[in-house]
Every structure is written in C-alpha cells, then in structure tokens.
Amino acid sequence: MDQRVRGAASLNRAPAAAGDAAAGIAQAIELSAVRFRWRAQRSPCLSIAHFALASGERVFLHGESGSGKSTLLNLIAGVLLPEAGSLRVLDQELARLSGSARDRLRADHIGFVFQQFNLIPYLSVMENVLLALRFSPRRAARAGGGSRARAAEVARLLASLDLDPALQTRTAAELSVGQQQRVAVARALIGSPEIVIADEPTSSLDAVRQQAFMELLLEECGRAHAALLFVSHDLRLARHFGRCVAMADINLAEAGS
Amino acid sequence: MTALLRIALRSAWNRRLTLGLTAAAIALATTLLLGVERARSGAREAFASSVSGTDLIVGARASPVQLLLASVFRVGEPAAEMSWRSYEAIAAHPAVAWSLPLSFGDSHRGFPVLGTVPAYFERYRHGAGTALRMKAGRAFSGTLDGLYEAVVGAEVAGRPGHRLNDSIVLAHGGGEFAHSEHSDKPFRIVGILERTGTPVDRTVFVSLAAVEAVHLEWAGGAPLPGVSIPAEFARKFDLAPKRISAMLVGLKNRAAALRVQRFVNDFRAEALTAVLPGVALDELWQVVGVAERTLLAVSALVVAVGLAGLAAVVLAGLDARRRELAILRSVGAGPRHIVALLAAEGTMVTLAGMAAGLLLLAAGALTLGPQIEARYGLALALQAPAGGEWRLLGAVLATGIVASVLPGWRAYSLSLADGLTPRL
Ligand SMILES: Nc1ncnc2c1ncn2[C@@H]1O[C@H](COP(=O)(O)OP(=O)(O)OP(=O)(O)O)[C@@H](O)[C@H]1O
Numbered sequence: 031m032d033q034r035v036r037g038a039a040s041l042n043r044a045p046a047a048a049g050d051a052a053a054g055i056a057q058a059i060e061l062s063a064v065r066f067r068w069r070a071q072r073s074p075c076l077s078i079a080h081f082a083l084a085s086g087e088r089v090f091l092h093g094e095s096g097s098g099k100s101t102l103l104n105l106i107a108g109v110l111l112p113e114a115g116s117l118r119v120l121d122q123e124l125a126r127l128s129g130s131a132r133d134r135l136r137a138d139h140i141g142f143v144f145q146q147f148n149l150i151p152y153l154s155v156m157e158n159v160l161l162a163l164r165f166s167p168r169r170a171a172r173a174g175g176g177s178r179a180r181a182a183e184v185a186r187l188l189a190s191l192d193l194d195p196a197l198q199t200r201t202a203a204e205l206s207v208g209q210q211q212r213v214a215v216a217r218a219l220i221g222s223p224e225i226v227i228a229d230e231p232t233s234s235l236d237a238v239r240q241q242a243f244m245e246l247l248l249e250e251c252g253r254a255h256a257a258l259l260f261v262s263h264d265l266r267l268a269r270h271f272g273r274c275v276a277m278a279d280i281n282l283a284e285a286g287s
Numbered sequence: 288m289t290a291l292l293r294i295a296l297r298s299a300w301n302r303r304l305t306l307g308l309t310a311a312a313i314a315l316a317t318t319l320l321l322g323v324e325r326a327r328s329g330a331r332e333a334f335a336s337s338v339s340g341t342d343l344i345v346g347a348r349a350s351p352v353q354l355l356l357a358s359v360f361r362v363g364e365p366a367a368e369m370s371w372r373s374y375e376a377i378a379a380h381p382a383v384a385w386s387l388p389l390s391f392g393d394s395h396r397g398f399p400v401l402g403t404v405p406a407y408f409e410r411y412r413h414g415a416g417t418a419l420r421m422k423a424g425r426a427f428s429g430t431l432d433g434l435y436e437a438v439v440g441a442e443v444a445g446r447p448g449h450r451l452n453d454s455i456v457l458a459h460g461g462g463e464f465a466h467s468e469h470s471d472k473p474f475r476i477v478g479i480l481e482r483t484g485t486p487v488d489r490t491v492f493v494s495l496a497a498v499e500a501v502h503l504e505w506a507g508g509a510p511l512p513g514v515s516i517p518a519e520f521a522r523k524f525d526l527a528p529k530r531i532s533a534m535l536v537g538l539k540n541r542a543a544a545l546r547v548q549r550f551v552n553d554f555r556a557e558a559l560t561a562v563l564p565g566v567a568l569d570e571l572w573q574v575v576g577v578a579e580r581t582l583l584a585v586s587a588l589v590v591a592v593g594l595a596g597l598a599a600v601v602l603a604g605l606d607a608r609r610r611e612l613a614i615l616r617s618v619g620a621g622p623r624h625i626v627a628l629l630a631a632e633g634t635m636v637t638l639a640g641m642a643a644g645l646l647l648l649a650a651g652a653l654t655l656g657p658q659i660e661a662r663y664g665l666a667l668a669l670q671a672p673a674g675g676e677w678r679l680l681g682a683v684l685a686t687g688i689v690a691s692v693l694p695g696w697r698a699y700s701l702s703l704a705d706g707l708t709p710r711l
Pocket residue numbers: 068069070075093094095096097098099100101102263286287704705710
C-alpha cells in the first residue's frame with residue numbers, strides 16, 4: 031500500500047477551489063510519463079508516455095483483459111498513486127495532494143460506473159443515487175439546495191434514464207442488472223461532475239440492452255457536459271465514440287507481465 | 288459524519304440477525320457485570336446501614352466479625368453468652384448513653400427471634416440515622432401481662448402473611464429439629480414494623496422474659512422429659528434474664544468509643560469483646576473482598592468474551608462487504624471514513640448491547656428484586672446506575688470501541704488493497 035499513500039505529500043489541501051474554475055480547464059485528465067507498479071511485481075504494470083482527456087470529450091479506451099485498464103482508472107481516481115510521472119485531474123497534480131484531498135477531488139468531480147454490483151444492496155434506489163452527494167457538499171449544492179430539490183433531481187435523472195419512478199423506493203437488491211446499471215449512471219451524473227468514468231458498464235447486459243444503455247449514457251453525459259472515459263474490451267462499442275484509444279498504444283509496459 | 292452514521296446504521300440493520308445476537312451476548316454480559324457490582328455495593332450499603340446507629344457491640348470473647356455477624360445480621364451464633372451482671376456493669380459506664388441487651392437462638396419459620404427490651408424500637412437506628420417505625424400496632428410491653436407479645440419485621444409479616452393479633456409459635460434453634468417447637472406457648476403479634484432494608488425486617492422481636500419463659504422446661508437444647516410448664520404458669524417463675532447473647536451500646540460521645548472498648552476488653556469478671564462496627568465491617572470486607580473481586584473479574588471476562596465475539600462477527604462479515612466499501616470509496620469516502628464506519632458499527636452494537644443489558648437489569652430488579660431482598664436481605668431496587676457502575680459501563684464501552692477498531696483497521700487495509708475494484 032505504500033506506493034499509493036507515501037508519495038502523497040500533503041502540500042495542497044484545497045482542491046475544491048480549483049474545481050469551480052474547472053469550466054475553463056482544457057484537459058480533464060492528463061497523464062505524462064506515468065509509471066505504476068503493483069507492489070508485489072517487479073516490472074511495471076503501467077508505463078504511459080502521454081494520455082489526455084479533454085473536458086467534455088468522450089474517449090473509448092480498450093485493451094485486453096489484464097492490460098491494466100482498471101489499474102489506470104484507480105490511478106485517475108486518486109486511489110492509487112503513480113511511482114513516477116505527472117497525473118493531473120482538472121489541473122490538480124494528484125501526487126501533490128493529501129490522501130483526503132484526493133478523496134475530495136474524486137467526490138467532487140468524478141462519477142463512476144462499474145461492471146456490476148454498483149449499488150449498495152440494502153439501500154433504496156433513491157439513497158443509492160444520493161450516496162454520490164454524501165461526501166461532496168459541492169455536488170450536493172449543484173444537485174439542488176434542499177433535500178426535496180435533490181429528490182426531484184434524482185427523479186429527473188432516473189426518468190431520463192428510462193426508469194420507472196416507482197422503483198425509487200425499492201432496495202437496490204430488487205432491481206434487474208440492467209436497471210442497476212442505469213441507477214449507477216444516475217449516481218455518476220448527479221451533481222454534474224466534470225468527469226464520468228465507466229469501467230465495462232455494459233458487459234453484464236445483453237446486446238439490445240447494451241445499445242439502449244450506451245445511448246442513454248452518452249446522451250446524459252452530453253447534457254451534463256461531462257467528459258467520459260469509457261473502458262471496455264468490447265470493440266463493437268467503439269462506434270459510439272469519436273476517439274478510440276488502445277491500451278497497447280499508450281501503455282509501454284509489457285501487458286500481463 | 289451523520290451521513291456515515293446513517294450508512295452504518297442501515298448496514299448494521301441489514302445484518303441485524305448476527306449483530307443482534309452479538310448485542311444480546313453483550314447485553315447478558317453487561318447485566319452480569321452490573322448485577323455483580325450492584326449486589327456487591329448493595330451488600331455493603333445494607334450492612335453499613337444496619338449498624339449506622341450503634342457505637343459498640345459487646346459480647347462474649349469472639350472475633351469481631353463473628354460477633355458482628357451474629358448480633359446484627361443474625362448470621363451464625365456467638366461463641367458464648369455473657370452474663371446479665373456484665374451487661375449491667377457496662378450499661379452503667381458513665382460514657383454509655385444507652386444499651387440494648389440481645390438474646391437470640393430461636394426462630395419462627397426460619398426467621399430469627401430476638402429477645403430484647405422495648406427500648407430497642409426507640410434506640411435502634413438504620414440507614415442515615417432513621418429510627419424504626421411501626422406500620423401497625425405497638426411495641427411489646429415488656430411486662431408480665433404482655434409476656435407472650437411479639438413484634439415482627441416487614442418481611443416476617445409479609446411473606447407468611449401475618450397480621451396483627453395473629454398467633455405465632457417459636458421454634459428452638461433454627462427450627463431444624465423436629466418436635467422442638469415451643470408450641471405450648473404461642474405468641475400474639477402486637478406490632479408490625481415498617482420495612483428498613485436491614486435484618487430487622489426478617490426478625491421476630493420478643494421480650495427477654497419471654498425468651499426465659501419458653502426455655503423454662505428446656506435444658507441443653509432439648510425439652511426435659513416429663514416436664515411441662517403451661518404458659519400461664521410460667522409467669523410464676525423468675526423470668527429475669529441471667530445470660531444474654533450480646534449487647535448494642537450507644538455512647539454519649541463517640542470519642543469515648545476506644546475508652547469504653549478498652550474497658551470491656553479488660554473486663555475482669557468474664558472474657559468479653561467490644562467491637563467498633565465500622566472496624567469489624569472493614570475486616571469483613573477484607574475477607575469477602577477476594578471473592579468479590581474474583582466475581583467481578585469473571586464478569587469482566589464474560590464481557591471481554593462478548594466483545595471479542597463482536598470483533599469476530601464484524602471481521603467475518605468484512606469480506607462480503609468489500610464491494611460495499613469500494614462503492615463508498617468511489618463516491619469519495621476516504622480510508623478514514625471506512626475505519627470510522629466500522630468503528631461506528633461496533634460502537635453502536637456495543638451501545639445497543641449495554642442499553643439492553645441495563646433494561647434487563649432493571650427488569651431483573653423489578654421481578655427478582657423482592658425475592659432476593661426477602662431471602663438475602665439484599666436491596667436490589669430499580670435504580671439509575673451509581674458511581675461504580677458508570678465506571679464499569681465506561682470500561683465496557685471503551686473496550687467495545689477498541690474491539691471495533693480492529694475490524695476497522697482490517698477494512699482500511701482491504702480498501703487500500705482493493706481500491707475501486709475489489710478482488711473477491
Ligand atoms: N490489487 C492488485 N494487486 C496486485 N496486482 C494487481 C492488482 N490488481 C491488478 N493487478 C494486476 O495488474 C494487471 C492489470 O490488472 P487490471 O485489473 O488493471 O486489468 P484490466 O485491464 O482491468 O483487466 P479486465 O479487462 O479483466 O478488467 C494484472 O496483471 C493484474 O494481475
């Protein structure tokens with residue numbers, strides 16, 4: 031765990047201030063000369079000369095299993111720290127932020143959708159979506175001042191994601207996988223974060239569902255002006271995106287080593 | 288922080304069966320611990336209360352604890368009796384304000400019978416100096432006419448259901464021998480005392496002359512064969528007491544206690560012991576203290592077992608919750624939030640267990656309290672936790688928090704290793 035935590039010199043503890051100026055920032059995410067190695071392993075898992083995601087941009091990142099896609103997302107999330115190189119999220123150099131500042135940056139500016147099990151099973155759909163606001167006053171404020179305004183925002187998001195309003199009070203465990211993934215999108219989008227990261231969100235959906243899900247995700251990200259980094263090994267999904275990046279092209283480290 | 292607490296609550300509720308069982312174990316352990324502590328302090332209070340108005344206890348030479356137990360708590364028997372002459376000599380000492388002769392040995396349905404003088408009901412003090420009060424009736428008269436009059440304590444009146452003017456029969460000794468009842472000389476209840484929470488409640492009071500009267504035809508613990516003296520006829524005998532079991536002494540000035548004690552201990556005519564009740568009680572607690580501490584230590588161990596169970600249950604559930612923790616991490620929770628979440632959960636379960644334990648104790652005090660008080664003279668009344676109990680509760684909570692930090696630390700390292708993508 032040391033490579034993640036020790037490198038984080040707690041120099042800058044005010045990431046939220048920069049976030050409000052995010053509108054004027056050209057690059058949502060920018061990596062240069064980033065190297066990362068899992069503690070147990072000798073050779074680096076990631077070695078990326080350069081990779082950037084402009085604000086509002088949508089990028090499809092693909093690569094075979096084990097090529098380090100999820101690892102890269104953990105780095106961008108500030109949960110892991112690179113052992114060398116520069117990794118900037120909304121113009122914040124992550125390595126120079128303290129651990130809690132990185133947590134705050136993630137809470138304020140990034141929404142996540144994972145492959146599956148995105149929801150906490152014992153919470154209702156409404157509560158699961160509101161979870162994204164619990165650790166971020168900034169996103170809570172953006173989603174609407176009072177709790178009623180927020181509930182209305184949740185309802186709006188769920189409706190635009192084609193979810194029956196009656197589902198709101200159900201617990202997450204009662205939803206189908208496809209419904210769960212759409213609720214996860216609502217959570218990633220609420221409070222308008224600048225960046226949405228999706229890690230194979232469609233791989234547990236059938237083809238028809240995949241198509242519908244992709245359309246909804248792209249539409250909502252566009253409406254929120256969020257940059258989208260979409261990760262998958264399924265190349266058929268690439269057609270939804272303007273730019274496709276192969277892990278093999280940006281990662282100089284030998285995959286699977 | 289409140290958000291985190293809410294999530295912790297919901298998460299705990301989701302696993303309410305295992306956590307509930309754990310809380311139940313903690314509740315039982317808390318009840319045991321507080322029960323032992325309450326019985327301990329209750330016993331001390333009751334004992335101290337019973338001797339609060341007495342400056343000296345005098346009896347035949349014996350260990351102070353033995354004399355104290357026999358004369359005040361009616362436990363065991365004094366080593367020997369003392370003569371009425373000695374009693375009179377000590378009562379006449381210039382420093383002595385009042386004195387009460389005590390004669391015991393008989394019983395009524397297991398309740399001890401105490402022969403004394405009517406002044407007992409005015410002089411005896413308990414608690415913070417409270418005098419005895421009659422709930423009904425009056426003191427026995429102490430005259431020949433009222434020879435077979437008795438006064439009973441609240442417990443004696445309560446349990447067998449005696450009322451004023453009821454007739455009772457005394458038994459020789461503790462009532463353990465067959466055919467040893469003084470059934471030819473029944474007593475009439477003329478007074479019932481208010482409850483005091485002391486051994487007085489369990490005592491039947493009669494006059495010294497009455498004790499002599501019922502033993503006229505007895506010698507060495509057995510009735511003399513062929514001798515029967517009818518109740519009325521007994522009045523014709525000399526019923527003046529010759530020997531008594533012990534005496535309680537009140538002094539004009541407490542400062543004279545040591546002087547009078549020396550006077551008694553150096554008494555020429557027979558070997559006597561004078562005991563300062565406080566000193567004898569301290570000695571008693573020193574003897575009993577080992578047992579008390581052992582009991583408390585065992586209860587503390589039971590609490591520790593309960594809390595270890597809590598840590599084990601939460602730890603065992605962690606693997607299944609890695610996804611939950613990763614989700615929280617993804618929405619911005621830091622490792623410290625994860626630790627706080629787990630610590631909050633354990634603390635909540637501990638608190639719930641402690642609260643349930645207190646309720647259980649209160650329920651126990653309500654239902655079993657009267658029986659325990661009746662049988663052992665231990666007042667386990669419904670009450671808010673007292674000083675020592677708060678300290679124990681604090682220790683339980685602190686240990687519970689420590690026990691919850693363990694899974695918190697484990698969750699911390701798990702969430703660092705997992706990041707946002709738990710490996711199951
Ligand atoms: N927590 C970890 N500890 C050690 N090694 C890890 C850990 N997580 C991933 N790795 C290693 O890092 C490499 C990249 O894994 P990663 O999960 O990033 O791949 P991926 O591209 O997301 O694969 P997939 O498409 O199957 O999700 C793999 O070789 C894996 O063994």
